[in-house]
Amino acid sequence: MIIPLLYLFLRAGQAEPDQLMELVFRPRNFQLLLNTLALAGGVLFICTFLALPLAWLVTRSDIRAKRLLTIMAVVPLAVPGYVMAYALLGVGGNLGVLSQVFGIQVQNISGYWGAVWALALYTFPYIFLNLRAALLGLDTSLEESAQSLGYSRAEVFRKIMLPHLMPALLAGYLVVGLYVLGDFGAVALMRYEAFSYAIFTQYSGAFDRIYAAWLSIMLLVLAASFLVMEAYLLKRKRLASVGSGVARSAAPQRLGKLALPAWIYIGFVFAASIGLPIAMLSYWVIVVPPDISVFLQVPWTFLRSAAAAAPAAVLAATMALPVCYLSVRYPSRLTSAIEQSTYIGYALPPLTLALAMVFFALQTAYFFYQTLGLLIFAWTLATLALAMGPIRSAIIQTRPNTEEAAYSLGYGPVSTFFYVVFPRLRRGILASLALVFLFCMKELPITFLLAPTGYSTLAVTVFSRTSEGLMAEAAPFAAAIVLFSGLSVGMVLNREKIKGSQ
Numbered sequence: 001m002i003i004p005l006l007y008l009f010l011r012a013g014q015a016e017p018d019q020l021m022e023l024v025f026r027p028r029n030f031q032l033l034l035n036t037l038a039l040a041g042g043v044l045f046i047c048t049f050l051a052l053p054l055a056w057l058v059t060r061s062d063i064r065a066k067r068l069l070t071i072m073a074v075v076p077l078a079v080p081g082y083v084m085a086y087a088l089l090g091v092g093g094n095l096g097v098l099s100q101v102f103g104i105q106v107q108n109i110s111g112y113w114g115a116v117w118a119l120a121l122y123t124f125p126y127i128f129l130n131l132r133a134a135l136l137g138l139d140t141s142l143e144e145s146a147q148s149l150g151y152s153r154a155e156v157f158r159k160i161m162l163p164h165l166m167p168a169l170l171a172g173y174l175v176v177g178l179y180v181l182g183d184f185g186a187v188a189l190m191r192y193e194a195f196s197y198a199i200f201t202q203y204s205g206a207f208d209r210i211y212a213a214w215l216s217i218m219l220l221v222l223a224a225s226f227l228v229m230e231a232y233l234l235k236r237k238r239l240a241s242v243g244s245g246v247a248r249s250a251a252p253q254r255l256g257k258l259a260l261p262a263w264i265y266i267g268f269v270f271a272a273s274i275g276l277p278i279a280m281l282s283y284w285v286i287v288v289p290p291d292i293s294v295f296l297q298v299p300w301t302f303l304r305s306a307a308a309a310a311p312a313a314v315l316a317a318t319m320a321l322p323v324c325y326l327s328v329r330y331p332s333r334l335t336s337a338i339e340q341s342t343y344i345g346y347a348l349p350p351l352t353l354a355l356a357m358v359f360f361a362l363q364t365a366y367f368f369y370q371t372l373g374l375l376i377f378a379w380t381l382a383t384l385a386l387a388m389g390p391i392r393s394a395i396i397q398t399r400p401n402t403e404e405a406a407y408s409l410g411y412g413p414v415s416t417f418f419y420v421v422f423p424r425l426r427r428g429i430l431a432s433l434a435l436v437f438l439f440c441m442k443e444l445p446i447t448f449l450l451a452p453t454g455y456s457t458l459a460v461t462v463f464s465r466t467s468e469g470l471m472a473e474a475a476p477f478a479a480a481i482v483l484f485s486g487l488s489v490g491m492v493l494n495r496e497k498i499k500g501s502q
Contacts, residue, residue: 001344001381004356008220011359012213023214028198032215036194036222039115039187040180044173046120047127050269051172055131057262062252069266070132074125076273078485080442082185082459083478085118086466087280089189097283114190119180121273127172134168170233177226181219182349184445185463195219196445199351203358203449213359216352223349281482284475298476302484305457308372309440312379313387317432319380320387321425325417328395342388345381350445353382357450375450379440386439387432394428395421442481458484 015023054073058066079087091097092106099105109117138161146156184196191197195215202212255262284290320342327339345353357378361369368374398421406416444459451460458481465474 001341001384003360004348004353004381005344007360007363008213008216008352008356010363011209011356012217015210015214019210020214023211029215029218032193032195032198033218033222035112035192036181036196036219038112039119039192039194040177042112042116043119043123043180044176046116047124047172047176048169050120050124050273051128051131053262053265054269055128055135057266059132059135060253061262062254063259063262072270072274073128075486076122077125078482079122079273079277080185080444080459080481080485081119081122081183082189082444082463082466083481084122084277085114085186085189086462086471086474086478087277088114088118089466090280090284090471091276097280100288101283110190110192112190112192115187115192115194117272118186118190119183121276122186123176123179124273126175127169130168130172131165134165138164166233174226178223178347178349181223181226182351182445184351184448185459189463189466195222196349196351199355200445200449203355209355209359212355216349216355219349220352223347227347277482281475281479284472285479288472290472290476294473295476298480301456301458301461301477302480304455305441305459306437308376308379308451308455308457309437312376312383312440313433313436315376315380316383316387316436317391317429319384320391320432321429324388324392324395325421328392329400339388343385346383346385348382350382350443351449354378354446354449357381370452372452372455375447375452375455378446378450379436379443382443382446383436383439387436390428390431390435391425392428394425398424438485442485 051073054069057063058070058073063069088109092099092108142160142164146160151159182196184200187194187197188200195218199212199215199219202215203209323335323338323342326335348356357374358369361374368377402420402424403416406420411419441457442459444463447457447460448463451457456464458477461477462474462481465471465477
Protein backbone atom coordinates (compact mmCIF):
# COMPACT_ATOMS: atom_id res chain seq x y z
CA MET A 1 0.00 0.00 0.00
CA ILE A 2 2.97 2.30 0.52
CA ILE A 3 4.31 1.70 -3.02
CA PRO A 4 2.13 4.37 -4.73
CA LEU A 5 3.02 7.06 -2.18
CA LEU A 6 6.71 6.15 -2.20
CA TYR A 7 7.17 6.26 -5.95
CA LEU A 8 5.03 9.35 -6.39
CA PHE A 9 7.27 11.31 -4.03
CA LEU A 10 10.44 9.76 -5.51
CA ARG A 11 9.43 10.90 -8.99
CA ALA A 12 8.45 14.36 -7.77
CA GLY A 13 11.78 14.63 -5.90
CA GLN A 14 13.70 14.35 -9.17
CA ALA A 15 12.96 18.01 -9.91
CA GLU A 16 15.86 20.45 -9.58
CA PRO A 17 15.45 23.17 -6.89
CA ASP A 18 14.92 25.91 -9.46
CA GLN A 19 12.56 23.72 -11.45
CA LEU A 20 10.69 22.81 -8.26
CA MET A 21 9.88 26.43 -7.43
CA GLU A 22 8.69 27.01 -10.98
CA LEU A 23 6.53 23.85 -10.98
CA VAL A 24 4.86 24.44 -7.62
CA PHE A 25 4.18 28.16 -7.95
CA ARG A 26 2.92 28.25 -11.52
CA PRO A 27 -0.11 30.54 -11.88
CA ARG A 28 -1.87 27.66 -13.64
CA ASN A 29 -1.73 25.59 -10.45
CA PHE A 30 -3.71 28.22 -8.55
CA GLN A 31 -6.29 28.30 -11.33
CA LEU A 32 -6.54 24.49 -11.26
CA LEU A 33 -7.07 24.67 -7.49
CA LEU A 34 -9.88 27.19 -7.86
CA ASN A 35 -11.46 25.15 -10.67
CA THR A 36 -11.31 21.93 -8.66
CA LEU A 37 -12.74 23.54 -5.52
CA ALA A 38 -15.48 25.21 -7.58
CA LEU A 39 -16.34 21.85 -9.13
CA ALA A 40 -16.47 20.10 -5.74
CA GLY A 41 -18.54 22.93 -4.24
CA GLY A 42 -20.97 22.96 -7.16
CA VAL A 43 -21.45 19.19 -7.07
CA LEU A 44 -22.02 19.18 -3.29
CA PHE A 45 -24.55 22.01 -3.57
CA ILE A 46 -26.55 20.26 -6.32
CA CYS A 47 -26.33 16.94 -4.46
CA THR A 48 -27.74 18.56 -1.33
CA PHE A 49 -30.53 20.15 -3.36
CA LEU A 50 -31.38 16.73 -4.82
CA ALA A 51 -30.86 14.53 -1.74
CA LEU A 52 -32.05 16.47 1.31
CA PRO A 53 -35.69 17.16 0.31
CA LEU A 54 -35.97 13.65 -1.14
CA ALA A 55 -34.71 12.07 2.10
CA TRP A 56 -37.15 14.15 4.14
CA LEU A 57 -40.08 13.23 1.89
CA VAL A 58 -39.48 9.45 2.18
CA THR A 59 -38.93 9.54 5.95
CA ARG A 60 -41.05 12.35 7.42
CA SER A 61 -43.95 13.04 5.06
CA ASP A 62 -47.14 11.16 4.19
CA ILE A 63 -46.12 10.82 0.53
CA ARG A 64 -47.11 7.53 -1.07
CA ALA A 65 -44.88 4.75 -2.47
CA LYS A 66 -42.00 5.49 -0.11
CA ARG A 67 -40.32 2.13 -0.75
CA LEU A 68 -40.42 2.62 -4.52
CA LEU A 69 -39.14 6.19 -4.23
CA THR A 70 -36.28 5.05 -2.00
CA ILE A 71 -35.26 2.38 -4.50
CA MET A 72 -35.41 4.84 -7.40
CA ALA A 73 -33.28 7.31 -5.44
CA VAL A 74 -30.50 4.69 -5.33
CA VAL A 75 -30.80 3.58 -8.98
CA PRO A 76 -28.66 6.50 -10.36
CA LEU A 77 -25.64 4.72 -8.86
CA ALA A 78 -25.94 2.37 -11.85
CA VAL A 79 -25.08 5.24 -14.21
CA PRO A 80 -21.37 6.15 -13.85
CA GLY A 81 -20.36 9.79 -14.17
CA TYR A 82 -18.86 9.39 -17.63
CA VAL A 83 -22.06 7.73 -18.88
CA MET A 84 -24.07 10.60 -17.40
CA ALA A 85 -21.73 13.00 -19.21
CA TYR A 86 -22.33 11.01 -22.40
CA ALA A 87 -26.10 11.46 -21.93
CA LEU A 88 -25.80 15.22 -21.34
CA LEU A 89 -23.55 15.66 -24.37
CA GLY A 90 -26.12 13.86 -26.51
CA VAL A 91 -28.87 16.40 -25.76
CA GLY A 92 -27.60 19.61 -27.42
CA GLY A 93 -25.52 20.57 -30.41
CA ASN A 94 -26.23 20.11 -34.10
CA LEU A 95 -26.20 16.32 -33.83
CA GLY A 96 -27.98 16.17 -30.48
CA VAL A 97 -31.37 14.62 -29.84
CA LEU A 98 -33.20 17.95 -29.51
CA SER A 99 -31.88 19.09 -32.89
CA GLN A 100 -32.39 15.81 -34.74
CA VAL A 101 -35.83 14.91 -33.35
CA PHE A 102 -37.47 18.23 -32.45
CA GLY A 103 -35.49 20.69 -34.57
CA ILE A 104 -34.57 22.70 -31.45
CA GLN A 105 -31.09 24.19 -31.50
CA VAL A 106 -29.61 24.15 -28.00
CA GLN A 107 -26.00 24.82 -27.11
CA ASN A 108 -24.12 21.71 -26.11
CA ILE A 109 -23.93 21.12 -22.35
CA SER A 110 -20.25 21.14 -21.44
CA GLY A 111 -17.65 22.92 -19.34
CA TYR A 112 -18.21 23.64 -15.67
CA TRP A 113 -21.97 23.15 -15.47
CA GLY A 114 -21.83 20.04 -17.63
CA ALA A 115 -19.27 18.47 -15.27
CA VAL A 116 -21.22 19.59 -12.17
CA TRP A 117 -24.52 18.09 -13.30
CA ALA A 118 -22.95 14.89 -14.66
CA LEU A 119 -21.21 14.21 -11.35
CA ALA A 120 -24.08 15.38 -9.12
CA LEU A 121 -26.72 13.25 -10.86
CA TYR A 122 -24.51 10.19 -10.30
CA THR A 123 -23.32 10.83 -6.73
CA PHE A 124 -26.34 12.33 -4.92
CA PRO A 125 -27.58 8.85 -3.78
CA TYR A 126 -24.56 8.61 -1.44
CA ILE A 127 -25.77 11.70 0.44
CA PHE A 128 -29.41 10.57 0.21
CA LEU A 129 -28.65 7.23 1.91
CA ASN A 130 -26.73 8.95 4.71
CA LEU A 131 -29.48 11.51 5.32
CA ARG A 132 -32.23 8.91 5.17
CA ALA A 133 -30.52 6.81 7.84
CA ALA A 134 -29.95 9.89 10.02
CA LEU A 135 -33.57 11.03 9.74
CA LEU A 136 -34.86 7.57 10.61
CA GLY A 137 -32.66 7.49 13.72
CA LEU A 138 -33.40 11.04 14.91
CA ASP A 139 -35.34 11.28 18.19
CA THR A 140 -38.53 13.19 17.36
CA SER A 141 -39.03 14.27 20.98
CA LEU A 142 -36.36 16.93 20.34
CA GLU A 143 -38.45 18.46 17.57
CA GLU A 144 -41.65 18.21 19.62
CA SER A 145 -39.98 19.95 22.56
CA ALA A 146 -38.80 22.76 20.31
CA GLN A 147 -42.27 23.21 18.79
CA SER A 148 -43.81 23.31 22.30
CA LEU A 149 -41.45 26.21 23.07
CA GLY A 150 -42.81 28.17 20.13
CA TYR A 151 -40.26 27.39 17.40
CA SER A 152 -41.56 27.40 13.85
CA ARG A 153 -40.96 24.45 11.52
CA ALA A 154 -38.17 26.35 9.76
CA GLU A 155 -36.49 27.13 13.09
CA VAL A 156 -36.85 23.52 14.22
CA PHE A 157 -35.15 22.35 11.04
CA ARG A 158 -32.34 24.93 11.26
CA LYS A 159 -31.63 24.72 14.99
CA ILE A 160 -32.56 21.13 15.88
CA MET A 161 -32.58 18.84 12.86
CA LEU A 162 -29.72 20.28 10.81
CA PRO A 163 -27.08 20.00 13.58
CA HIS A 164 -28.09 16.36 14.10
CA LEU A 165 -27.94 15.71 10.34
CA MET A 166 -24.51 17.30 10.04
CA PRO A 167 -22.50 14.07 10.67
CA ALA A 168 -24.49 12.28 7.96
CA LEU A 169 -24.10 15.25 5.60
CA LEU A 170 -20.36 15.43 6.21
CA ALA A 171 -19.96 11.69 5.69
CA GLY A 172 -21.78 11.98 2.37
CA TYR A 173 -19.84 15.10 1.46
CA LEU A 174 -16.56 13.29 2.12
CA VAL A 175 -17.44 10.37 -0.15
CA VAL A 176 -18.74 12.63 -2.92
CA GLY A 177 -15.93 15.17 -2.53
CA LEU A 178 -13.20 12.53 -2.79
CA TYR A 179 -14.93 11.05 -5.83
CA VAL A 180 -15.16 14.45 -7.52
CA LEU A 181 -11.48 15.19 -6.84
CA GLY A 182 -10.45 11.92 -8.45
CA ASP A 183 -12.97 11.81 -11.30
CA PHE A 184 -11.53 11.89 -14.77
CA GLY A 185 -14.18 10.66 -17.20
CA ALA A 186 -16.93 13.27 -16.76
CA VAL A 187 -14.43 16.11 -16.33
CA ALA A 188 -12.48 15.16 -19.45
CA LEU A 189 -15.58 14.65 -21.61
CA MET A 190 -16.89 18.05 -20.51
CA ARG A 191 -13.47 19.63 -21.20
CA TYR A 192 -13.28 21.21 -17.76
CA GLU A 193 -9.78 21.94 -16.47
CA ALA A 194 -9.61 20.44 -13.00
CA PHE A 195 -6.58 18.77 -11.41
CA SER A 196 -7.47 15.29 -12.67
CA TYR A 197 -7.86 16.45 -16.28
CA ALA A 198 -4.63 18.48 -16.09
CA ILE A 199 -2.71 15.47 -14.72
CA PHE A 200 -3.85 13.31 -17.62
CA THR A 201 -3.13 15.88 -20.33
CA GLN A 202 0.26 16.64 -18.80
CA TYR A 203 1.15 12.96 -18.68
CA SER A 204 -0.21 11.90 -22.06
CA GLY A 205 0.30 15.08 -24.11
CA ALA A 206 3.29 16.99 -22.76
CA PHE A 207 5.10 13.91 -21.35
CA ASP A 208 6.26 16.13 -18.46
CA ARG A 209 5.96 13.47 -15.78
CA ILE A 210 7.68 15.45 -13.04
CA TYR A 211 5.06 18.19 -13.35
CA ALA A 212 2.36 15.52 -13.51
CA ALA A 213 3.77 14.04 -10.28
CA TRP A 214 3.62 17.40 -8.51
CA LEU A 215 0.07 17.97 -9.75
CA SER A 216 -0.79 14.55 -8.30
CA ILE A 217 0.76 15.47 -4.95
CA MET A 218 -1.24 18.71 -4.90
CA LEU A 219 -4.42 16.72 -5.59
CA LEU A 220 -3.45 14.26 -2.85
CA VAL A 221 -2.97 17.11 -0.35
CA LEU A 222 -6.35 18.51 -1.35
CA ALA A 223 -7.98 15.11 -0.76
CA ALA A 224 -6.24 14.82 2.62
CA SER A 225 -7.53 18.27 3.58
CA PHE A 226 -11.08 17.00 3.02
CA LEU A 227 -10.44 14.19 5.53
CA VAL A 228 -8.90 16.57 8.07
CA MET A 229 -11.75 19.05 7.66
CA GLU A 230 -14.40 16.40 8.28
CA ALA A 231 -12.60 15.16 11.39
CA TYR A 232 -12.23 18.73 12.71
CA LEU A 233 -15.89 19.61 12.14
CA LEU A 234 -17.06 16.50 13.99
CA LYS A 235 -14.54 16.82 16.81
CA ARG A 236 -16.14 16.65 20.27
CA LYS A 237 -19.67 16.72 18.87
CA ARG A 238 -22.13 14.92 21.15
CA LEU A 239 -25.50 14.38 19.56
CA ALA A 240 -26.84 11.37 21.44
CA SER A 241 -29.79 11.75 23.78
CA VAL A 242 -28.80 11.80 27.46
CA GLY A 243 -32.26 11.68 29.00
CA SER A 244 -34.36 8.69 29.95
CA GLY A 245 -36.86 7.06 27.68
CA VAL A 246 -36.79 5.53 24.22
CA ALA A 247 -36.56 7.42 20.93
CA ARG A 248 -39.87 7.43 19.06
CA SER A 249 -40.49 7.28 15.34
CA ALA A 250 -41.74 10.44 13.69
CA ALA A 251 -45.41 10.70 12.77
CA PRO A 252 -45.73 11.43 9.02
CA GLN A 253 -46.38 15.09 8.32
CA ARG A 254 -49.23 15.86 5.96
CA LEU A 255 -48.11 17.61 2.78
CA GLY A 256 -51.52 19.02 1.92
CA LYS A 257 -51.12 21.68 -0.78
CA LEU A 258 -47.41 20.91 -0.99
CA ALA A 259 -48.11 17.42 -2.37
CA LEU A 260 -48.20 18.60 -6.00
CA PRO A 261 -44.92 20.60 -5.80
CA ALA A 262 -43.35 17.61 -4.02
CA TRP A 263 -44.28 15.24 -6.86
CA ILE A 264 -43.06 17.76 -9.45
CA TYR A 265 -39.74 17.93 -7.62
CA ILE A 266 -39.51 14.13 -7.45
CA GLY A 267 -40.34 13.90 -11.13
CA PHE A 268 -37.56 16.37 -11.96
CA VAL A 269 -34.98 14.42 -9.91
CA PHE A 270 -35.80 11.05 -11.43
CA ALA A 271 -36.24 12.40 -14.96
CA ALA A 272 -32.77 13.98 -14.82
CA SER A 273 -30.93 11.17 -13.03
CA ILE A 274 -32.63 8.09 -14.52
CA GLY A 275 -34.82 9.17 -17.43
CA LEU A 276 -32.21 11.24 -19.26
CA PRO A 277 -29.49 8.56 -19.57
CA ILE A 278 -32.05 5.87 -20.44
CA ALA A 279 -33.64 8.12 -23.06
CA MET A 280 -30.28 9.02 -24.62
CA LEU A 281 -29.09 5.43 -24.71
CA SER A 282 -32.42 4.28 -26.19
CA TYR A 283 -32.22 6.98 -28.86
CA TRP A 284 -28.70 6.09 -29.99
CA VAL A 285 -29.27 2.31 -29.76
CA ILE A 286 -32.80 2.04 -31.22
CA VAL A 287 -33.58 5.16 -33.25
CA VAL A 288 -30.12 5.79 -34.71
CA PRO A 289 -28.45 2.39 -34.26
CA PRO A 290 -24.78 1.92 -35.14
CA ASP A 291 -23.51 -0.76 -37.49
CA ILE A 292 -24.20 -4.34 -36.42
CA SER A 293 -20.46 -4.91 -36.05
CA VAL A 294 -20.48 -2.53 -33.07
CA PHE A 295 -23.07 -4.65 -31.27
CA LEU A 296 -20.99 -7.75 -31.96
CA GLN A 297 -18.01 -6.14 -30.22
CA VAL A 298 -19.90 -5.61 -26.94
CA PRO A 299 -19.73 -9.24 -25.66
CA TRP A 300 -16.01 -9.48 -26.40
CA THR A 301 -15.32 -6.14 -24.73
CA PHE A 302 -17.37 -7.26 -21.73
CA LEU A 303 -15.35 -10.49 -21.48
CA ARG A 304 -12.13 -8.52 -21.82
CA SER A 305 -13.18 -6.28 -18.93
CA ALA A 306 -14.17 -9.31 -16.84
CA ALA A 307 -10.87 -11.06 -17.58
CA ALA A 308 -9.03 -8.27 -15.73
CA ALA A 309 -11.69 -7.56 -13.08
CA ALA A 310 -11.97 -11.17 -11.88
CA PRO A 311 -8.26 -11.62 -10.92
CA ALA A 312 -8.31 -8.21 -9.22
CA ALA A 313 -11.33 -9.26 -7.16
CA VAL A 314 -9.70 -12.56 -6.14
CA LEU A 315 -6.41 -10.84 -5.25
CA ALA A 316 -8.16 -8.10 -3.22
CA ALA A 317 -10.19 -10.64 -1.23
CA THR A 318 -7.09 -12.80 -0.69
CA MET A 319 -5.13 -9.81 0.65
CA ALA A 320 -8.05 -8.60 2.78
CA LEU A 321 -8.70 -11.94 4.51
CA PRO A 322 -5.55 -12.17 6.72
CA VAL A 323 -5.68 -8.45 7.53
CA CYS A 324 -9.30 -8.75 8.71
CA TYR A 325 -8.57 -11.89 10.71
CA LEU A 326 -5.57 -10.30 12.46
CA SER A 327 -7.38 -7.04 13.25
CA VAL A 328 -10.43 -8.84 14.73
CA ARG A 329 -8.83 -11.81 16.54
CA TYR A 330 -5.51 -10.21 17.54
CA PRO A 331 -6.16 -6.48 18.04
CA SER A 332 -3.07 -4.36 18.72
CA ARG A 333 -1.47 -1.16 17.55
CA LEU A 334 0.37 -3.06 14.82
CA THR A 335 -2.70 -4.81 13.43
CA SER A 336 -4.65 -1.54 13.66
CA ALA A 337 -1.94 0.24 11.65
CA ILE A 338 -1.98 -2.56 9.07
CA GLU A 339 -5.77 -2.32 8.78
CA GLN A 340 -5.72 1.46 8.42
CA SER A 341 -3.04 1.24 5.72
CA THR A 342 -5.49 -0.61 3.48
CA TYR A 343 -7.43 2.64 3.05
CA ILE A 344 -4.50 4.42 1.39
CA GLY A 345 -5.32 3.10 -2.07
CA TYR A 346 -9.02 3.89 -1.71
CA ALA A 347 -8.35 7.44 -0.48
CA LEU A 348 -5.81 8.20 -3.23
CA PRO A 349 -7.38 9.92 -6.25
CA PRO A 350 -7.45 7.25 -9.00
CA LEU A 351 -5.27 9.19 -11.46
CA THR A 352 -2.71 9.84 -8.71
CA LEU A 353 -2.62 6.13 -7.90
CA ALA A 354 -2.30 5.21 -11.58
CA LEU A 355 0.49 7.72 -12.18
CA ALA A 356 2.38 6.45 -9.11
CA MET A 357 2.13 2.89 -10.45
CA VAL A 358 3.55 4.08 -13.78
CA PHE A 359 6.54 5.56 -11.95
CA PHE A 360 6.95 2.33 -9.96
CA ALA A 361 6.99 0.19 -13.11
CA LEU A 362 9.36 2.46 -15.03
CA GLN A 363 11.89 2.79 -12.20
CA THR A 364 11.77 -0.60 -10.48
CA ALA A 365 9.81 -3.19 -12.46
CA TYR A 366 10.03 -2.25 -16.13
CA PHE A 367 8.88 -5.74 -17.11
CA PHE A 368 5.59 -4.82 -15.37
CA TYR A 369 5.01 -1.66 -17.45
CA GLN A 370 2.14 -1.75 -19.99
CA THR A 371 1.01 -5.18 -18.79
CA LEU A 372 -2.33 -6.44 -17.61
CA GLY A 373 -0.69 -7.46 -14.34
CA LEU A 374 0.07 -3.83 -13.46
CA LEU A 375 -3.57 -2.86 -14.06
CA ILE A 376 -4.79 -5.75 -11.88
CA PHE A 377 -2.31 -4.83 -9.12
CA ALA A 378 -3.42 -1.15 -9.18
CA TRP A 379 -7.09 -2.17 -9.08
CA THR A 380 -6.31 -4.37 -6.08
CA LEU A 381 -4.69 -1.52 -4.16
CA ALA A 382 -7.62 0.77 -4.99
CA THR A 383 -10.26 -1.72 -3.84
CA LEU A 384 -8.62 -3.45 -0.86
CA ALA A 385 -10.57 -1.30 1.61
CA LEU A 386 -13.76 -2.14 -0.30
CA ALA A 387 -13.04 -5.85 0.07
CA MET A 388 -12.36 -5.51 3.80
CA GLY A 389 -15.90 -4.57 4.87
CA PRO A 390 -17.90 -7.77 4.22
CA ILE A 391 -15.05 -10.09 5.30
CA ARG A 392 -14.46 -8.18 8.53
CA SER A 393 -18.19 -8.29 9.34
CA ALA A 394 -18.27 -12.05 8.73
CA ILE A 395 -15.29 -12.62 11.06
CA ILE A 396 -16.88 -10.47 13.79
CA GLN A 397 -20.07 -12.57 13.53
CA THR A 398 -18.09 -15.83 13.88
CA ARG A 399 -17.99 -16.81 17.56
CA PRO A 400 -14.47 -17.35 18.97
CA ASN A 401 -15.64 -20.32 21.09
CA THR A 402 -15.97 -22.42 17.90
CA GLU A 403 -12.24 -22.02 17.38
CA GLU A 404 -11.57 -22.78 21.04
CA ALA A 405 -13.57 -25.98 20.70
CA ALA A 406 -11.49 -27.00 17.70
CA TYR A 407 -8.28 -26.34 19.65
CA SER A 408 -9.54 -28.52 22.51
CA LEU A 409 -10.10 -31.37 20.01
CA GLY A 410 -6.47 -31.21 18.89
CA TYR A 411 -6.75 -29.06 15.76
CA GLY A 412 -3.91 -26.64 15.08
CA PRO A 413 -4.30 -22.95 14.11
CA VAL A 414 -4.11 -23.60 10.35
CA SER A 415 -6.53 -26.54 10.30
CA THR A 416 -8.88 -24.69 12.64
CA PHE A 417 -8.98 -21.72 10.28
CA PHE A 418 -9.65 -23.78 7.16
CA TYR A 419 -12.12 -26.27 8.67
CA VAL A 420 -13.95 -24.07 11.21
CA VAL A 421 -13.54 -20.36 10.38
CA PHE A 422 -13.26 -20.28 6.59
CA PRO A 423 -16.63 -22.01 5.86
CA ARG A 424 -18.36 -19.31 7.91
CA LEU A 425 -16.70 -16.57 5.89
CA ARG A 426 -17.86 -17.68 2.45
CA ARG A 427 -20.77 -15.25 2.27
CA GLY A 428 -18.56 -12.30 3.24
CA ILE A 429 -15.85 -13.36 0.80
CA LEU A 430 -18.38 -13.69 -2.03
CA ALA A 431 -19.74 -10.23 -1.23
CA SER A 432 -16.20 -8.81 -1.34
CA LEU A 433 -15.52 -10.51 -4.67
CA ALA A 434 -18.74 -9.10 -6.11
CA LEU A 435 -18.12 -5.55 -4.86
CA VAL A 436 -14.56 -5.39 -6.21
CA PHE A 437 -15.51 -7.06 -9.49
CA LEU A 438 -18.34 -4.59 -10.12
CA PHE A 439 -16.10 -1.63 -9.20
CA CYS A 440 -13.41 -2.72 -11.66
CA MET A 441 -15.89 -3.37 -14.47
CA LYS A 442 -16.87 0.32 -14.62
CA GLU A 443 -13.59 1.90 -13.42
CA LEU A 444 -12.07 4.41 -15.89
CA PRO A 445 -9.13 6.59 -14.71
CA ILE A 446 -6.77 3.79 -13.60
CA THR A 447 -7.69 1.68 -16.62
CA PHE A 448 -7.11 4.52 -19.05
CA LEU A 449 -3.53 5.06 -17.85
CA LEU A 450 -2.44 1.50 -17.05
CA ALA A 451 -4.22 -0.79 -19.52
CA PRO A 452 -1.91 -2.35 -22.14
CA THR A 453 -1.97 -0.75 -25.56
CA GLY A 454 -5.05 -1.92 -27.45
CA TYR A 455 -6.71 -3.41 -24.35
CA SER A 456 -10.06 -1.62 -24.26
CA THR A 457 -12.58 -2.25 -21.50
CA LEU A 458 -16.22 -1.18 -21.59
CA ALA A 459 -15.42 2.05 -19.71
CA VAL A 460 -12.46 2.97 -21.92
CA THR A 461 -14.46 2.25 -25.08
CA VAL A 462 -17.33 4.51 -23.98
CA PHE A 463 -14.94 7.32 -23.06
CA SER A 464 -12.84 7.06 -26.21
CA ARG A 465 -15.76 6.99 -28.64
CA THR A 466 -17.69 9.72 -26.81
CA SER A 467 -14.65 12.02 -26.75
CA GLU A 468 -14.41 11.57 -30.53
CA GLY A 469 -18.10 12.43 -31.00
CA LEU A 470 -19.08 8.87 -31.97
CA MET A 471 -22.21 8.85 -29.84
CA ALA A 472 -24.00 6.01 -31.64
CA GLU A 473 -20.92 3.78 -31.55
CA ALA A 474 -20.50 4.40 -27.81
CA ALA A 475 -24.16 3.72 -26.94
CA PRO A 476 -24.15 -0.14 -26.87
CA PHE A 477 -21.11 -0.19 -24.58
CA ALA A 478 -22.62 2.46 -22.30
CA ALA A 479 -25.87 0.49 -22.15
CA ALA A 480 -23.93 -2.64 -21.18
CA ILE A 481 -22.27 -0.74 -18.32
CA VAL A 482 -25.61 0.57 -17.05
CA LEU A 483 -27.23 -2.86 -17.21
CA PHE A 484 -24.33 -4.54 -15.48
CA SER A 485 -24.02 -1.77 -12.88
CA GLY A 486 -27.63 -2.47 -11.98
CA LEU A 487 -26.27 -5.54 -10.20
CA SER A 488 -24.24 -3.30 -7.90
CA VAL A 489 -27.35 -1.24 -7.16
CA GLY A 490 -29.20 -4.44 -6.30
CA MET A 491 -26.41 -5.30 -3.89
CA VAL A 492 -26.60 -1.86 -2.28
CA LEU A 493 -30.35 -2.22 -1.81
CA ASN A 494 -29.96 -5.73 -0.41
CA ARG A 495 -27.30 -4.65 2.11
CA GLU A 496 -29.29 -1.56 3.04
CA LYS A 497 -32.35 -3.75 3.77
CA ILE A 498 -35.00 -1.21 2.92
CA LYS A 499 -38.27 -1.93 4.70
CA GLY A 500 -41.66 -0.98 3.42
CA SER A 501 -42.63 0.45 6.82
CA GLN A 502 -39.78 2.94 6.56
